[in-house]
Amino acid sequence: MFRAYELGRVSKEFRDIVARNMDILDAMISEERDGHFSYFALQTLRQTYLIRNGSELIERPQHIWLRSSLQMHQCDLEKVAASYEMMSTLKFMPGSPVLFNSGAVRPGISSCYLLPANEDPDEIFETLDKVARISRNGGGVGLGVQCVPSKGSKVKGIERTGVVPILKMLDAALDVIDQGSNKRPGAITVYMEPWHADILSFVRMKRNSGPEEERARKLFYGLMINDLFMRRVEEDEDWTLFCPSVAPQLVSSYGVTFEVEYEKLEKAERGTERIKARHLWTEIMESQMETGGPFILYKDSINRKSNQRHLGVITHSNLCTEIVQLSNQQETSVCNLASIVLPSFVSLERTFLFDELDRVVRHVVISLNQALVHSFFPLHSVRASAFNHRAIGIGIQGLADTFTLLGIAFDSPEAKQLNSDIAAAIYYSSVDESCELIKVHGAYPTFGNSPASKGWLQPNLWPGFAPSAKYDWDGLRKKAARGMCNSLLTAYMPTAGTSQLTGCSEGFEPLPCLISTRKVLNGLFTIIPKHFMATMEDLHLWSEDLRDQIVGANGSVQNIESIPSNVRAMFKTAWEIDPATVVEMAIDRAPYICQSQSLSLHLARPSIQTLTKLTFMGWKGGLKTGLYYLRSQPSIRPIPITLPVKYWKGVEKCANDLEEGSKEHPICLACE
Template identity: 45%
Template sequence: ARETLAGVLSAKANLKAANTHNSASSPSRHLARAASSTVGRHKSITKTSAAPVSALQGVKVMRVLLAALAATAGARPPAPLKWRGGSVAPRPPPPPPKTLKPPNEDTTTPLERQLLEKVRVYARGLDAYVKPEKVVKKALAGAAALDYATVEQTLAENAAYAATEHPDYGRLAARLAVDRLHATTSSSFKETLLTLDDEPNPTTGEPCHILDAGFRAALENDKYFVAQVEGAISDERDFDGFDYFGYKTLEKSYLLRHRGGVHGNGIAERPQHLLMRVALGIHRGWESSEQLERALETYDLMSRGHFIHASPTLFHAGLKRAHLSSCFLLGSTDDSIEGIYKALGECARISKAAGGIGLSVADVRAAGSKIKGTGGESNGLVPMLRVFDATARYVDQGGGKRPGAFAAYVEPWHADIFDVLDLKKNHGKEERRARDLFYGLWVPDLFMRRVRDDAEWALMCPDECPGLTDAIGNAFDNLYETYEAQGKFKRKVKARKLWRAILDAQMETGTPYMLYKDACNKKSNQQHLGPIKCSNLCCEIVEFANNDEIAVCNLASLVLPRFVKNNEVDLEGLKQTAKVVATNLDATIDHGTYPNAAAERSNLRHRPIGIGVQGLADLYALLRLPFDSEEAQKLNVDIFEAIYVGALEASIELAKKHGPHDSYAGSPASRGELQPDLWGLDAKELDAKSRWDWAQLRADLARYGLRNSLLTAPMPTASTAQIMGCNECFEPYTSNLYARRVKAGEFVVANRHLVKDLCELGLWDENLRRDLLRAQGSVQGLAIPDDLKALYKTAWELSQKSLLDLSAGRGPFVDQSQSLNCFIAAPDYGKLTTFHFRGWEAGLKTGMYYLRTRPAADAIQFTLEASAPGAAAAAPTTIDDGRGGHVEACVSCSG
């Protein structure tokens, strides 16, 4: 007892002395020391005695502890300290000790537990880097009110903001967003569409009746049809089929919405309902078991992410106004008031139906040329194009989905060419600009030879030198040189002067596009129809059009990473899926609605389709193939050969059933010449090297013909690749970090393949993430293995020669063309000239879609979090998505 009392007194003395010296130590710490001193003195009992400490001894210890606590609580505050003759107020007593909680006690609130339970359910199967607790805490911290409904609405976007840490946060965000959609929409496909069809028009009060009448009748009356359709829909695929940004793209532009009234303007359609609507809209005639089977097969493949149709088909399939086609080409604009305004009206009607437009203006007379009817002089191309420019702004694509988009093509011999090159520039007189149009050059080989040889180039008026737009190859050379010799040109310039003007425009605006007139015509299966005078808005469609026919194309894209199985590409599965897609696109020709008779006439006569791809970069990442490797080049050829063979097989089978397309006779295919033959590949060598039976294919072609004049056209896939969570078309990644803008804000996400690789190596942490942000998405300067640096080179770090080689490698299996971009961070005349001439010499049809550059001041700013180590001193980190500031994606061609 004496020892115990002495210990307590000693503790009190220590505590008082500490307070006298203005110690910051808390009473709880002194109490702990007293307890330690007391118990320490009793340890000898437990150590030396075999018997345990008695109850009486325990009570004594507790009394001592309580006495120490009382002494601490009752201590008087120390007297003010004297300092240089003044007095200083004492520090306030320290706060009372915190209540210690058992280590396993749950400290979360009921609301937090409820939210955590939900997020944990949707985080199942995701990477361990995904922390549900983090998402919930951020949602609670930023909520306007702490109730379940308010906070639950923000869970998805808070998960999306964490996508820079790990891409699986984006998948979690998508699942949470889909959960909210499913909570507010019907699970019944029939109920959803009939409700939408019956909703009153807000203006007239009459039912909207947006559905195709036959489709509505089947939903109302055919119980077998409805049972088969409802039974096939897999709602659970909504939760794993999209990442957050893919889902938000669907939500913004693709899913059908209510039209006010009791439902407001909310979304009515689920993603699986959209895909089923598209499948049934393509394969009409559901009373036929074969057609219904095709529709359900199409739904299943799209639902599992193997392919997707182009945006206009997603917008309109199954509806009363089924505008399913993507691209429209006006072959030439007549050089008269009637012809020009006829073309303008056609463009307006096409744009209203969500179509992208390409038109040739090379036949319109140049400025200063005589007008026979009035005796005056023509104003040339610029004033006319300004009228088309205004129409593109006025008539948008499909009622507000995006502004209209027209691409005007001109040949470089046209006397107004220098003025056309200035039209999209940001400086200069406003009355000489038409910035909302896109411009393309239809370049004859003769011009490229003149530039190469540093020769002169004559500029001519098509009214004074007729026939140049109709002439191809040697015929063009002879006619042009005849006019040149006769002095029928407006003026002569050095070819390189015009070339530099072209490059100046491209470096400033990203355009004009470059397409090679002779390659486009000589390698076309439509060459027998007449001269092809232009491409479309995205440079992948090369089709014949004239005054009586407006060329049309229907598009879809295969999602390449879905065909990676057991670390290799399932080429057979890819070919079979290409057959399904070709059959679908052929059906859209018959079941679509057309903006005018000229477009319908052309599409039914020639039946061209365009199959493209998306996610080639994702496929290479999954297979560990650097984009510029020899293995990637070989696989690139194998992939596009499989797609072309599948499309050919499907078209031959359709021809066997329905007959070849009306203009088949006289085409290269009717002579046994397919795209590899038009590229000059040796047929026997192809047969020997290929895994496919080309000999049998040619035999079937000779017997049955082709249902479709054209088959493959790799398009940009800007919107649909975002829906499917892939990199665009056949392009490399432009960055390993991407900014995505949605209604909730702007989000930065990392390349999921890169993050997965770094996680497996144990390298992905906050420091590396911040280094990647500072490096603007480049891994070349990061402390990671060299093989990952090679695998994740961006488009800016790859040799453009490798991209041209890939494009040329797939060329013999692309019977239309391909939307090939050029990526040069800081372009100059030398780099750009080298790129163009390599593409031309390789025989490409499209030499360049856009020139992508890196802006001097990057467009997207992302500031590191202030709470992160070192962030206070860090400058704002800017991230560029690599597209340059002047380029917009074409929704219509997104296949």
């Protein structure tokens, strides 16, 4: 049963644990649970996750859950059994690095790393070395470049070349710092603030047009935008750009402190250029429509609502915008992730099982804390952050499927309420369990003087917000003030990788399509959401003709009258749901998310006006991440040659309605 471990494909310590407990571990395995996997999931496991000895597969699907449980809990077999039970019944999924690297000699099981670039060009190769070591260890990287002097500035008598050459170097390096041929590639998101003198070059780095020497397209890009810039865009005012060498306090400040310093530098005419704020905003929006980025985060909201705000200023995020932690040259922020598989908490009577959710969330908090203890960290600065702050990230997947199983539409009032209730339940349970864990691990070392130490939890950092009356928040605040094991607990990540295994919709997004093809590491697959297929079969509606109608309508059922109207409402795709509803739901759950959420939007015909409206809506609603990916549709779609001619018209009409030049964007696989 554990031949992989006998062949030495895992560490000696791990192999010894297995050898001492072989019979007990064998008894835990339930091979019949392989039936929970779709063919697509089994192929993904086979190609990407299961251990091989050369070309020979020597691990079965159920063993990946047990191997991951053992990595987290080691000799605590009671906790190992509980983790295996929950993972194998698809109650929660750890981040992909846990599945990839559990049992390895160097078990890099953390998902996300944040670090700032060295501002001295002579030391930039140290940054590259850190990025390479992190990426090879299995993590996605968020890199802040705000401190890098701008092009043409003179620092220490030397004229600087700016951020573009550094980004080109990082872009080229990605080809040689991947995570293995059968795993995902290395990935980096670089972050900058809009006052930096190189901001226009930064925003254009992923564009399709322009000089090739000024492009770096394998990187991802993110903006840490302050409130002052947003107000100046709204009021159509001027905006001044600065080199960080003359404005270092702009990096290390936020809110009123930032605004006072910024306006003082403006009056002193220390800027390099003065432009219209709306000109820069238009550049950002045009890049969004063409490339899906740069990602948009709100620096002031992040810092005002952070439980780490007493330690310093957060200046950048991670690869996928849901992790917001303090990082500096001494500490490389790190986070272990897991997602709650929400459809598994819907009963046969169509009720949501909040008691079971509480049980699983508490176990996930325990497991992620143990994962920190038993993880390999590629840098001393990573270890320092891990144990000083003990940040973890619990997210969700399958929210759209959950609504479907309950018989409610994604954009219904019932879904809106449940969305908030689930977020409240996860946050309350995770904080309460973190308070209990101080009996095991003690309070995290930097707990003193934190907002939590003063009884301020995430809902209290949102002015005017009244949290769910279902829970004793006052009691929890008093409990938290006595000590918490973790500085941060919740982060709603994309779940592109692990959703392939569970067969659920990704994260908290609506269903993108009801019939699609997906190209992944192990080939091209036709994907039909399992709950949609089950619903059609229950209604005795599934047939080849219905399939062809859906393909002809580009994955939609809204105009197929043979399907009842209430069922069609349940299966609106992301392209058919008002994106303002998606933003509203993000705002509703945000007060229960102590880090952030990877909020993507689906717009078939994006425009500057629409994007501006949605991003300003998120900013005014207090979101920390305003926009992760903008997903648009291709302007022309080929007609499937197997589709009957009578359905061609629908395909052509849908394709002709799309905006020229838009394109589909890749899905991030690093933060799940």
